[in-house]
Every structure is written in C-alpha cells, then in structure tokens.
Amino acid sequence: MTYRSIKLIARPKKEITADIFSITSQDIPEPKDGEFLIKMTHLSLDPAMRGWVSADTESYIPPVELGDVMRASGIGEVVESNNAQFPVGTRVMGLLGLTEYALSNGQGVNPIPKNIPAEAVLSVIALPGITSYHGVFDVLKLSADDAGKTIAITAGAGSVGSLVGQMAKNLxxxxxxxxxxKDKCQWLTDELGFDHAINYKDTNFVEQLANAVPNGIDFFFENTGGVAQAPIFERMNAHGRIAVCGLISEYDKETPDPGPSWLNIIKKRLSIQGFTMPDHFHRIPEYGQALGSMLAKGELKYRSHTIEGIESATTGINLLFEGKNQGKLIVKL
Ligand SMILES: NC(=O)c1ccc[n+]([C@@H]2O[C@H](COP(=O)([O-])OP(=O)(O)OC[C@H]3O[C@@H](n4cnc5c(N)ncnc54)[C@H](OP(=O)(O)O)[C@@H]3O)[C@@H](O)[C@H]2O)c1
Incomplete structure (x- = not known):
C-alpha cells in the first residue's frame, strides 16, 4: 500500500505557488522498535508556512529543506505500534508534515482526547489557541484588572485574532x-461579542477607528501590519502594550514596510514585544488544559474552514494570504 506526501522542491520567488511542491507517492513503512505509524486525518495550514519555505536561516525555526516533506501540524490516529506509550487507536497531534501517513518515535507528538472534534482541537487547542493564550496572558499580561480598557486586534476574524478578542472580552x-x-466584521460583533469591528479596506477606516476608540487604545495585538498598523499605533495610550504576533501583509514582500516612528514609544512609554510559539512549546500541556476548559465552558467560539484531500493543500494555503479563509484553515484527509 502507498501513501502521498507533499514535498518542498523549490523556494517561492514571491507568493507561494503550487509548483514549489511535489506530491509524491511511496510505500507505507513498517514501524521499528519504539516507533508507531500514524494515519493522518486533519492537517493544519498556517501563515507561518510562508516563512518555512523561504531560505531564511536567521528566523526562529530553520527553513524546510528542499526535498523534505513540508512542515505542518496535524492530527492522526496510531494504526500500528511498537511503542507502549502510543498504542493502536491513540489519537495524536504534532508537527508531522503534509502527509497521509507519518512514522514517529513519540518525540514532539502528544496524545489528545478523542471526544473533542478534530476541528476544535486545531482551531482552539492547537497553534491558534496557544498563540492567543500566550499573547493575551503572558505578553500583554491582561487580567480582570484591565476591564474597561481597550484592545485593538488586527486579523481579528482570523484563527488567532478571534480567540484573542474573546479572551479579552471575557476579562x-x-x-x-x-x-x-463586511461578513467577517459582522461575525465579530454579532457572534463573538466584539464591541467594534472595522473593515481595513473601507476608505474611511481611520475615521471609523477614531470613532470606535474615543479614549485611545491600551493594548494592540498585531497580526497583520499594513494599513491598519499606523492608525492603531498613533492612538496608543501612555504605558500601552503591543504584542507583535504576525505581519501577514509583509510575508511576500522583499523589503519590509517602514515601521512606525520610535518617538511615540518614548512619548507614550510603550512596551512592544514580538513572540513566536516554538519558544513556548514546553507550555503546551498547561495552555492546552486552560483552553480545553474555556472551550468546555462555552467561553470560546471558533469556526473552521475545511478543504478536502492532501492535494488541496498546495493551492489552499493561499486562501490565508487572500483573506478567503473563514476561520481556521484545515485539510481533511
Ligand atoms: N507568533 C507566532 O508564534 C504565531 C503563531 C500563529 C500565527 N501567527 C501569526 O498570526 C497571524 C494570524 O494567523 P492565523 O493563523 O490566525 O491566520 P488567519 O488570521 O486565520 O488568516 C490570515 C488572515 O490574515 C488576513 N490577511 C491576509 N493578508 C492580509 C493583508 N495584506 N493585510 C491585512 N490582513 C491580511 C486575512 O484576513 P482579512 O480577510 O481580515 O484580511 C486572512 O484571513 C499571522 O500573521 C500569523 O503569521 C503567529
């Protein structure tokens, strides 16, 4: 029996195109002593993949080597095992790649409960959830003492942003x-309870933002860069805090956009902190438990955008960069 994987065979010149990947077919391997075989059921597509396919060796994680299976997190079920800790039938999650089957010795692979839908795991407990949780509680250090203060979130309707907003609202x-x-903005206010949602493509975006934040902005969770960044930055209050989580508008650009003036950082005594989750993966059990409990209590809503079949990943990834994903982008196998 054979299975398919997606391998990286070239680096993109600008945006990701399907021809940088090759779909290969190979025999399903036999697990050796200590190993187990996972049949993948759901794969996660994330904006970070744009960085992983570039040749940048200075980033927080090494690039995917040409010829290797494309890095991706995913969920699967153990179907053969020579590892007592991962018996047949265990549901697992890990950075297992864009592949229909994966062999593992357990390193970096975590068992996950079977009673939560895979979509909920990938949308809330996995990367979007731990990123939101870390950004909200560890970087911005929000607590109930911040009730009444204002937070602005870019890519607010995305997987990360929508959870950040709900956590902040709950505080x-x-x-x-x-x-x-407009649809995404409506989902934020009508379904998730955001106080305001503003379309950055509207010509009067700056005016709408000014009207929404008459007392300024205390916290900024930055996911995008681009046109929203400067108007938000200019409205930061004294001692404001900014979590720089992502800059998706810049991932395809050869030259980064000029950032805002540093003068405001002094005048407003701002704290600005970038972060990437691989530094904090050791906290996954702690964060996973907290997120699972928020989910069970109905404190976090999510939506997932599912595409089907491994081959859909090679072009599907661009839904993220075109803003066409309505929630967590997942490949169902
Ligand atoms: N630091 C970390 O460890 C970490 C971990 C996970 C994610 N991230 C970052 O967090 C951000 C959100 O990730 P996600 O997984 O939650 O993705 P997502 O928000 O679910 O999807 C990406 C969204 O970005 C928006 N977007 C795309 N191009 C844009 C542009 N030029 N200007 C403004 N918005 C644009 C689109 O929404 P619109 O329709 O609203 O434009 C798109 O739906 C990304 O920057 C990602 O790299 C960082």
Whole structure:
C-alpha cells in the first residue's frame, strides 16, 4: 500500500505557488522498535508556512529543506505500534508534515482526547489557541484588572485574532477587531461579542477607528501590519502594550514596510514585544488544559474552514494570504 506526501522542491520567488511542491507517492513503512505509524486525518495550514519555505536561516525555526516533506501540524490516529506509550487507536497531534501517513518515535507528538472534534482541537487547542493564550496572558499580561480598557486586534476574524478578542472580552475589555470584509466584521460583533469591528479596506477606516476608540487604545495585538498598523499605533495610550504576533501583509514582500516612528514609544512609554510559539512549546500541556476548559465552558467560539484531500493543500494555503479563509484553515484527509 502507498501513501502521498507533499514535498518542498523549490523556494517561492514571491507568493507561494503550487509548483514549489511535489506530491509524491511511496510505500507505507513498517514501524521499528519504539516507533508507531500514524494515519493522518486533519492537517493544519498556517501563515507561518510562508516563512518555512523561504531560505531564511536567521528566523526562529530553520527553513524546510528542499526535498523534505513540508512542515505542518496535524492530527492522526496510531494504526500500528511498537511503542507502549502510543498504542493502536491513540489519537495524536504534532508537527508531522503534509502527509497521509507519518512514522514517529513519540518525540514532539502528544496524545489528545478523542471526544473533542478534530476541528476544535486545531482551531482552539492547537497553534491558534496557544498563540492567543500566550499573547493575551503572558505578553500583554491582561487580567480582570484591565476591564474597561481597550484592545485593538488586527486579523481579528482570523484563527488567532478571534480567540484573542474573546479572551479579552471575557476579562471585560472593550474589544475592537480589524478584518477585511463586511461578513467577517459582522461575525465579530454579532457572534463573538466584539464591541467594534472595522473593515481595513473601507476608505474611511481611520475615521471609523477614531470613532470606535474615543479614549485611545491600551493594548494592540498585531497580526497583520499594513494599513491598519499606523492608525492603531498613533492612538496608543501612555504605558500601552503591543504584542507583535504576525505581519501577514509583509510575508511576500522583499523589503519590509517602514515601521512606525520610535518617538511615540518614548512619548507614550510603550512596551512592544514580538513572540513566536516554538519558544513556548514546553507550555503546551498547561495552555492546552486552560483552553480545553474555556472551550468546555462555552467561553470560546471558533469556526473552521475545511478543504478536502492532501492535494488541496498546495493551492489552499493561499486562501490565508487572500483573506478567503473563514476561520481556521484545515485539510481533511
Ligand atoms: N507568533 C507566532 O508564534 C504565531 C503563531 C500563529 C500565527 N501567527 C501569526 O498570526 C497571524 C494570524 O494567523 P492565523 O493563523 O490566525 O491566520 P488567519 O488570521 O486565520 O488568516 C490570515 C488572515 O490574515 C488576513 N490577511 C491576509 N493578508 C492580509 C493583508 N495584506 N493585510 C491585512 N490582513 C491580511 C486575512 O484576513 P482579512 O480577510 O481580515 O484580511 C486572512 O484571513 C499571522 O500573521 C500569523 O503569521 C503567529
């Protein structure tokens, strides 16, 4: 029996195109002593993949080597095992790659409960959830003491941003989400309870933002860069805090956009912190438990955007960069 994997065979010149990948077919391997075989069921597509396919060796994680299976996190079920800790039938999650089957010795692979839908795991407990949780509680250090203060979130309707907004709302903050369509903005206010949602593509975006934050902005969760960044930055209050999680508008650009003036950082005594989750993967059990409990209590809503079949990943990834994903982008195998 054979299975398919997606391998990286070239680096993109600008945006990701399907021809940088090759879909290969190979025999399903036999697990050796200590190993187990996983049949993947759901794969996660994430904006970070744009960085992983570049040749940048200075980033927080090494690039995917040409010829290797494309890095991706995913969920699967153990179907053959020579490892007592991962018996047949165990559901697992890990950075197992864009592949229909994966062999593992357990390193970096975590067992996950079977009673939570895979979509909920990938949307809330996995990368989007731990990123939101870390950004909200460890970087921005939000607590109930911040009730009444204002947070602005770019890519507010995305996997990370939508969870950040709900966590902040649950602490009593005024939440302003920025998103790229009327539908997404409506979902934020009508379904998730954001106080304001503003479409950054509207010509009067700056005016709408000014009206939404009459008392300024205390916290900024930055996911995008681009047109929303400067108007939000200019409205930061004294001692404001900014978590720089992502800059998706810049991932395809050869030259980064000029950043905002540092003068405001002094005048407003701002704290600005970038972060990447691989530094904090050791906290996954702690974060996973907290997120699972928020999910069980109905404190976090999510939506997932599912595409089907491993081959859909090679072009599907671009839904993220075109803003066409409505929630966590997942490949169902
Ligand atoms: N630091 C970390 O460890 C970490 C971990 C996970 C994610 N991230 C970052 O967090 C951000 C969100 O990731 P996600 O997984 O939650 O993705 P997502 O928000 O679910 O999807 C990406 C969204 O970005 C928006 N977007 C795309 N191009 C844009 C542009 N030029 N200007 C403004 N918005 C644009 C689109 O929404 P609109 O329709 O609203 O434009 C798109 O739906 C990304 O920057 C990602 O790299 C960082």
């Amino acid at each position: 009593g903050l005024t939440v302003v989400g920025v998103a790229g369509s």
